[in-house]
Amino acid sequence: MLTGSRQTRDGTDHLVLTRRLGAPVEDVWAAITRSGRLALWFCTWTGDPTTGRVEVRWVFEEDMPGEAYVIDACEEPRHLRVRSVADDPTQVWTLDARLDSADGVTTLTFAQVLTEDVDVREVGPGWEYYLDRLEESVRTGEVSTVAWEDYEALAEEYAVLAQG
Template sequence: MTAKPTGHYVLKADGLYLQFDRLFHAPIEDVWFSLTNPNAMKAWIGTYTGRPSTGGVRFQMTAEDGAEAEWQNVSILECERPYRFTADSGSGPEGIRVFCHLIEGGGMTTLTLGQRMNDAAEAESMGPGWDYYLDRLIAARAGAELPVWDTYYPVFAPHYRELTVPSTAKA
């Protein structure tokens, strides 16, 4: 797989999102499992403890810092298995909102992931990060070698720095 920057902006009712799409040759339930099962998540991003049905979990992003990574409180705002979830991590200006939407058709599943941007300047670092993690997800599911961070950052930063913020489009 040749890595390339894929994120784009989408303006939604609650703010500006940096959004990414990936296509999987797999049933929707299988992709959902990779996104929501704490053991499956270990292969590409991290893990969590707790029960999402309670509306909150503790998430650890182990792909970067391993077992030393900090645990974060995450609020599950929406969860409609196997189609979508929305979650918040942190609060105030430092808080992060992420959503995942899945659609299945023709034996394939499309994942759309978005992160709300508090400041468009954040895209320069967030964009390469999400491209990296989503490509790790693809590699982990295929049993392939995981991508290397240096392929993504700072190489992709100019793409995200130059993105144009939509002014009238609503999604």
């Protein structure tokens, strides 16, 4: 089921997805910022984040080289904004995660800047997959077993979203 929507923020189009996780905000923050926790559902990173830059390696994508990411905002435990570094500006991805919490439930609002070079039919299902993996890893503390094949059909739904 498609959970993403297209939203304009500060004059820029974003793909926005929301997840409610039954965990404290500090736990969800760790799951999206600590390399060992990220490895349970998404990627790992190396380097010194205090420099404002880390090297990201996608764990669940075959044949993906490491990529440099710049940390544009890191306001623990509420807001993380990063962007990839690429020689080709059309290949830069800007990702934004915001966390709110109440009564032991943390709401993650995840957004990716949409440009004419970002195909929402591809990234939409991808983020659905990864955020469901996040939910499972936060719940279990284990490597997620969510399978990609269950998300491929969402491309058709995201094609409709891309038109609007």
